[in-house]
Each structure stands twice: as C-alpha cells, then as structure tokens.
Amino acid sequence: ETGVTQSPTHLIKTRGQQVTLRCSSQSGHNTVSWYQQALGQGPQFIFQYYREEENGRGNFPPRFSGLQFPNYSSELNVNALELDDSALYLCASSLASAQGLDSYTFGSGTRLTVV
C-alpha cells in the first residue's frame, strides 16, 4: 500500500486520559516525524524517529512520547491530556537522505478533541 495512513481519523478524549495514535509509513521510507497542528496554525514539529530511535525533538513536554517499529510504522502517545492538546496530529514519512526532502509525505492526520 502506498502513502501514509493514520488511525484513528477522529478521537474524543477526556482531560487527564491517555491516547495512542498510529501511523503506517509509505513503502520504502525509513523515517517518521510527528507534527501537531492547532486550528488556524501551521504544523509544529513534535519529534522524529529513525531506525527505531528518537532523532530530534521539538518543544513538547515528556508526556508526548513515541515509538517506531521495525517495519517503520510508528505510534505517538500522549499522557495526562490537556485541553490545549486538541489538534490535528500529522505523521510524515520520509527518506533519511539529502535527496529525501521531496519524499516527505504526510498522512491525513488524526483529529484529537480533548473535553
């Protein structure tokens, strides 16, 4: 299957709960990045995984954590949800190479609402 797929597409959680979002990379891509896009804002970098290791992190607290699996799929976990965590969470896969910039492919995102 080509393209980046994310699940679920929509999710409603209560403040204080935990959530896990999932992402399947595009075939052949070895790097996964996660972004948070609040309403009316551009995406903000959360972190990136390469070869199952975290490879860079943005300005997000430790309650945002992730995993990458041997098949390059990935999870984003958020603990102790806050109202401000309501956003579209985007996963992007890419190739870790100088020629990989145009390979950066986004999924359609998971819309998380915290109430």
Added chain:
Amino acid sequence: QKEVEQDPGPLSVPEGAIVSLNCTYSNSAFQYFMWYRQYSRKGPELLMYTYSSGNKEDGRFTAQVDKSSKYISLFIRDSQPSDSATYLCAMIRRGNNRLAFGKGNQVVVIP
C-alpha cells in the same frame, strides 16, 4: 520572533487571477524552502521545493526565494476554484530533517 512568519489572513480572488503568497524567516541556517497545499481535512501535500535563491516554475506555480532578504514567495497564475486550499510555507536547515512551518494562508478562488 517566530522562525517563520506568514501573514495568516484569508485571501479571496476571482477565477483567473494571480495569487501571491509570501513568508519571511529569521534564521539564515534555513537552506531548503517548500510550499505545501492543504485541503480541508487532509494532510499537507508538497507543491514545490527549492534550495537556492531565484525562481522555480512548475506549470501555473512559481516559487521565488531571496536569501539575502530572507523572503520567499509563491505565485499561482490563472487561479482555478480547485486551487482553493490553505498554503503553507516550510523550511529546513541543512542536515536537519524537521520542517518549520508558517501559519498558512487560506485561499478561496471564486468561480
């Protein structure tokens, strides 16, 4: 000051008009510049990317980069209703694979 500034004001134009979008940035370490298009309820899709100052054309789209002024632009000629979307500028530093985005411009092309 944010690393990437993009005036988020919505833009409404008649079909066939030229759409002009721009971003400024503060960090001279940015070396790769992209424009993404994002339709409602979808993820961003790459329109164009460039790594040098000057112009790059692809069909009706032209991207301009002026590194000396830290200013990039996107022009859409002969705009179509299907061009109605949010346009995001994004940048990457050499050796760093994370994108820094602007806030985006919502463009509406009126038939």
